Amino acid sequence: MKAGIVLFPGTNRERDMAQALRLVSGRDPVMLWHRDTSLPQLDLVVLPGGFSFGDYLRSGAMGAHSPLMREIRSFAERGGHVLGVCNGFQILTEAQLLPGALLRNAGMRFLAQEHFLRVETADSPFTRDWSKGDVFRAPLAHGDGNYTAAPDVLDRLEAEDRVAFRYVSAQGQDDAADRRCNPNGSQRSIAGVLSENRRVCGLMPHPENLVDPDLGATDGVPLFSSLVKSLVA
Amino acid sequence: MSMTVNAELAARFGLSAEEYQKVLDIMGRVPSLTELGIFSVMWSEHCSYKSSRVHLKTLPTKAPWVIHGPGENAGVVDIGEGLAAVFKMESHNHPSFIEPYQGAATGVGGILRDVFTMGARPVANLNALRFGDPSLPVTRRVIDGVVRGIGGYGNCVGVPTVGGEINFHPAYNGNPLVNAMTVGIARTDKIFLSAAAGIGNPVVYVGSKTGRDGIHGATMSSAEFDEHAASKRPTVQVGDPFTEKLLIEACLELMATDAIVAIQDMGAAGLTSSAVEMAGKGGVGIELDLDKVPQRETGMTAYEMMLSESQERMLMVLKPERTETARTIFEKWDLDFAVVGVLTDTARITVRHNGRTEADIPLAPLADEAPLYHRPLVHTPPPGRIGIVADPVGIEHALLTLLACPDLASRAWVWNQYDSGVGGQTSRRPGAADAAIVRVEGTRRGLAMTTDCTPRYCQADAHAGGAQAVAEAWRNITATGALPLAVTDNLNFGNPEKPEIMGQFADAVRGMGEACRALDFPVVSGNVSLYNQTSHPNGISTPILPTPAIGAIGVIEDVTKAVGLAMPEGCELVLIGE
């Protein structure tokens, strides 16, 4: 699997993402600069976490206008696989490669804690190594992770099985109104979504920080092993 | 305020009559306003350590694994495999009371710069915080802003905040303490220092533009905080962590080349202290042309530019033939880059602006004749014997009371606002072990780190309290399985002109020194913050508790062997020690 990681000014989880891709796929990803005007031959483009352009206007807004994003859009239109984590998810929604938007957390505070996600579909190149209903740990680290979209958009996402992950309690219960289950107030507890062709995925939590047994956890591995299975022909 | 240079203005700039007379002697004339400004910041408590230096000299600073002790931007110790840990702690107490969010945020920014200036990639932040009575609304406002500010800055630059400590006591009501620590990792053969060299080499300014931020911050932070503080209020500095992140990446990219001769961040007293220190340490002269300085505001005077504390700026001396390489890197990262001066053989600092010479000072006397005080001191009387304590409530009630008290209650609400995992190397996050552990990227090694101090012990007995803080840090590191290596400190005390305070200071330092020697645990960097006092409406001024905060690091060869707090099932509890 040949993966590329996009660097924006202010990106700060590129090393984490590179480490995870290397550990699970055995291959070093290439680093891409936001001002590049062409993409190399790649199986997967990853937009990692961080604060692109400081997130000073809206999280991800300025990153979405980078020259490389035009190339990534056409890569996605040609059926390319794109993963956006945290700030990467915000950029993908700002670029309208994924529906919805991410508002300020309901509690108005930055959330940096371990939390639990439930896999809502195993039918995607990002989730096939899980089973639907699996619950796993994933760290949160965001100030603007409160997912919102118009009700008809949300209905459609659910009808098309495009909700990838939901925030849940350790026991796997979802309750959008309860901050202990749904810490940032996301509508319908949505933590991650898929594009119509299921090849673009965005999520707020950080599975890339839980892939290394030496650091005590491997909960995030299936995201990357799913991609390896799907993308290594 | 009238800006005619005389003894009265000098006093308002924080120079005593005697100190001002020294200035007149050195200059052989009445100094210009800019010159007076330069003397006043260089001779402030903050920059000159004039009250504390004689005591700090007694601390042990050497060990075979120490590469650079105090005197550089941060301490440097060997951690094996050709790598070094670079670390330091620094206070931002007064700014954090004036504007808690920005004060704490810029404190984090400042300590990060001290570490990456030396060529290290910052890998962890810690902090040591003291607040007033938690039931007061002002305390809540301050703590909320400080915690948000630390998180806001650290999370954005992408350096994990992995540990710290928080205490409460009414003595901090009008003077909270915000001490921030950064740990970075560099190659031992790629450490960058600040001594300028090479007559004719260009002096280069990079980072953000200069504005009228925090003028006289260095003298302010050394002046006792009183009810007139509001009128002395400097323009508050606003932190820009995004620019800091760019500055980290651009500097590290440039450091991978061989372009840099010397580099220094612009901290307190910005352009003044960085230029004076670089030239002074290198024994060369420096000429600055302020017309070349990138400016955010119009009509700034030489005095304002030399004293501005605008954040996210650095000064470097480059090899002339590599200037364009450097410019390309900084432009790639959208940062200002300007050649603002040149090294000279005059041993003087000269500052030009609009075709005029605004300052021309010999560097040697500016450093050598800086004031140094052996301030009078009295020791705190030893505490009385406590005797046998009656138990009026029963052990269960006592335990619940302790668990619920603000000094011991869970800090999860604090560290759950700090990104402790960014970087992908965090092995033990806050709450998981007695010291935080961060793996050294590319190795199996881990760095263990902690901050510790118990101010009420220091209040009762500064000598024992100073020693205890060091011992606690050592124990916290040892408890994870790591080998303790070295210490940084942040000595927060009241007004040193009061003999009781000076006594606390001297005794705490003596206790620290003894503990460090006994434990082979040298002090490699640190910071002193004095005049932490609050004036009350009735005219009385009260000091904070003596607070010598200790930051320490250790190394463990295999992170997978580190020990945490969580007790696995079926294990036995063993008590070691009395």
Added chain:
Amino acid sequence: MKIRVNVMLKEGVLDPQGKAIGHAFEVLGFSNVGEVRVGKTIELEVDTADREAAAAQGEAMARELLANLVIEDFAVEVAE
């Protein structure tokens, strides 16, 4: 010419900041406050002497960058 762009969350989009401020007002004892909404103001200078051109440019800048039309509305004012 000076332009001011006001960006507000659309009617119907839950405003976490507004909600938090509304709650804080209650705590402070301002009990007669209804819904609170928080928006952004962006003030900038554009180098043109033509009011209409300035307004059109403000509109373009808002659409392209300043507002996220999925969740936000905007209004452009050109100062006298």
Added chain:
Amino acid sequence: MKIRVNVMLKEGVLDPQGKAIGHAFEVLGFSNVGEVRVGKTIELEVDTADREAAAAQGEAMARELLANLVIEDFAVEVAE
């Protein structure tokens, strides 16, 4: 009555957001843009029929909560 409070950074205080947005405009090809400043707008309803009372309350709310007077200025407007 509807009140709008505008909060802007004081003259001379660094505005990192404005700086970054100004830079983004350049990248997007809006080359004629001068300084950009970003502020907050807070809109709220107060239950009173008296314009002056509303304005006074807006001022009090701004001082107590909405603006950080160390670094920000504010202006209160009462809508028609």
